[in-house]
Amino acid sequence: MFFFLVRRVVSGVVLVFAVATITFLLMSLTGGNAARNILGETATEAQVAAKAAELGLDRPILERYLDWLGAALHGDFGTSWFSREPVIESLANRFPVSLSVVTVAVLVTAVLATVLGITAAVRRGWVDRFVQVFAVIGFALPNFWVALILVTIFAVTLHLLPATGYVPITTDPGRWALGLILPVTALVIGTIASTAQQVRGATIDILERDFVRTLRARGISRTSLLFRHVLRNAAGPALTVLSLQFVGLLGGAVIIEKVFALPGIGSLAVNATTQGDLPQILGLVVVMVVLVVVVNLVIDLLTGWLNPKARVS
Structure with a gap:
């Protein structure tokens, strides 16, 4: 049972990492111009460029992803680009x-x-x-x-x-x-x-x-x-x-x-x-995937407790 739990936890961590990575790449490549969405259609190109630089959108994707991943591993999912509320607080509420x-x-x-x-x-x-x-x-x-x-x-x-x-x-x-x-x-x-x-x-x-x-x-x-x-x-x-x-x-x-x-x-x-609020989306994705992993693990444990044959297999 111990090794089963270890395998499931490791596979769950890999799944969370993979889904978060894919989400980050897809949203970064196809999410549109977030700076324009924040400032509105009346903003000038200079204002949009300044906002994009403020959000770090002018940096390479890999660099931005590694920064987000390092902060996320410490429990910091960033701040919403639109509401300016910390992602952790919005999810907790x-x-x-x-x-x-x-x-x-x-x-x-x-x-x-x-x-x-x-x-x-x-x-x-x-x-x-x-x-x-x-x-x-x-x-x-x-x-x-x-x-x-x-x-x-x-x-x-x-x-x-x-x-x-x-x-x-x-x-x-x-x-x-x-x-x-x-x-x-x-x-x-x-x-x-x-x-x-x-x-x-x-x-x-x-x-x-x-x-x-x-x-x-x-x-x-x-x-x-x-x-x-x-x-x-x-x-x-x-x-x-x-x-x-x-x-x-x-x-x-x-x-x-x-x-x-x-x-x-x-x-x-x-x-x-x-x-196109990338920090908020990533926080939601990570929380949802973790929840699904936990639920599936609980279901597997319940199945093994109820049915010894499943526990042995």
């Missing part, structure tokens, strides 16, 4: 919002998808057909459209839930939870269905194994059979899909945050990309 939405969405997906998937696998009747239909509908509905419908019904018409805004959990846990109901619901409509299908397929596969028939013949209760043996062996594929869903939810949260006016990294990423 906005990242908890996005992480709250995505984490709650993943937990809701895991619980509901497990219940639906196991029920559909055990009862091959209307529940199974419901999961199949729900999966198709969930894939077909865009999450931003679902978000608009939810806001119209539950916020504008019924006045049951807030339409916009975010309250930190440390300030008011109740208002924090109420503010996440609509964004999380809009995010998980499609992910619950697809994850439930994976749980259903994996559960059916395990139920048809010889060791399950042997356990049934020994008189083990149905509940113990499902939760102590079947679910543990079927958890691997479901956890893998859930990790992929986490990455997808991070991307979907960009649009959802716009709809619900949440001050997360979604709006920050959109603004930084359209403006």
Whole structure:
């Protein structure tokens, strides 16, 4: 296990380095004239050249990259070219919002998808057909459209839930939870269905194994059979899909945050990309890749803990 963790950490560091390097090169070569974007179209060529020199854009790409990399290794991702706010501070202010939405969405997906998937696998009747239909509908509905419908019904018409805004959990846990109901619901409509299908397929596969028939013949209760043996062996594929869903939810949260006016990294990423704010983009990329690496590592550890065969392999 120790060597497994070392290999995964090393590969994660290499991945972060590679993605950051590629992002830096692409943005430097194709990101447009950031100095012109900052000063506006009315600025003179002399003013643009002076601003470019101030930002270091007149220096060679390799030199600028090495300077950024050296500072980043010490935890300094620079300052936003447009807001003049340190990148670390902007991420620290906005990242908890996005992480709250995505984490709650993943937990809701895991619980509901497990219940639906196991029920559909055990009862091959209307529940199974419901999961199949729900999966198709969930894939077909865009999450931003679902978000608009939810806001119209539950916020504008019924006045049951807030339409916009975010309250930190440390300030008011109740208002924090109420503010996440609509964004999380809009995010998980499609992910619950697809994850439930994976749980259903994996559960059916395990139920048809010889060791399950042997356990049934020994008189083990149905509940113990499902939760102590079947679910543990079927958890691997479901956890893998859930990790992929986490990455997808991070991307979907960009649009959802716009709809619900949440001050997360979604709006920050959109603004930084359209403006060509290289320090902000690099900070976002590094944080997102690190988060994905950590989530995949946690999923691998959970899979090994639940399934000894996966742990050995």
